[in-house]
Amino acid sequence: MSDEKPAEVRPEMPVKVTSPRLTYRPLSQEDWPFYLAVSQDRSVMKYISDPRSAEEIRTRSFDVRLPAWYKGCTHWLCLVIGEKATGLPAGFCGFIDRGEGIAEFGFILAAHAQGKGYGSESLHATIAICFEQQGYRKMTATVTAGNVASRRTLISAGFIQEGSLRQNFFLDGQWQDDWIFGLLKEDYRPGQPDWRASIVPSLRLPGSECSG
Numbered sequence: 001m002s003d004e005k006p007a008e009v010r011p012e013m014p015v016k017v018t019s020p021r022l023t024y025r026p027l028s029q030e031d032w033p034f035y036l037a038v039s040q041d042r043s044v045m046k047y048i049s050d051p052r053s054a055e056e057i058r059t060r061s062f063d064v065r066l067p068a069w070y071k072g073c074t075h076w077l078c079l080v081i082g083e084k085a086t087g088l089p090a091g092f093c094g095f096i097d098r099g100e101g102i103a104e105f106g107f108i109l110a111a112h113a114q115g116k117g118y119g120s121e122s123l124h125a126t127i128a129i130c131f132e133q134q135g136y137r138k139m140t141a142t143v144t145a146g147n148v149a150s151r152r153t154l155i156s157a158g159f160i161q162e163g164s165l166r167q168n169f170f171l172d173g174q175w176q177d178d179w180i181f182g183l184l185k186e187d188y189r190p191g192q193p194d195w196r197a198s199i200v201p202s203l204r205l206p207g208s209e210c211s212g
Helices: 029-039 054-065 118-133 148-156
Strands: 022-026 077-083 089-099 102-109 138-144 160-171 174-184
Touching: 022 118, 029 054, 029 089, 089 118, 102 118, 118 138, 118 148, 138 148, 148 160, 148 174
Parallel strands: 102 138
Antiparallel strands: 022 077, 077 089, 089 102, 138 174, 160 174
16 A cells, blocks of 8 residues: 555635726636737737737747646736626736745736726735735836836835846847836735826736746
């Protein structure tokens, strides 16, 4: 009789996300057409990635976000953002566990959902998940230099720009700088987000730019 223990099966971590105008649910196979359309929209992906084939997007960005998420796993929790008023998908948001109590945030909004403050609203909802539900001590975010709208959204939520990584990300034929932002749990102030924000199309979810 073998003494070998069966492999541990980690359960999906329950994540409850709410905000006044938006719904949130885990990414599923049925979301592929919308995910592909957003990922190939150059107005949305300007600061995220160069043009990619459907196969590359599927294998290196979409499929890797489908497994059940639990705290400590190595893939992103990817949530589909939906508009309560219309029922239409608006984009994606989520975070990844970077270890040591740190979660990295990212989001992508479809073109039709921009200019409505959804980036700010989904950011505040995700902050609440990380600090209030999951017990993270810090959140970070990476923004390609020049993406001033995403920078403004992060700062309005309490993030501080902690530094820049020079020539850190290859995009549009040249090396781009990255802006690095952080928010400590003790600096978090729950409150009503500013929905008057200007167009905020995207804030990098690593993997959307082919890092796998």
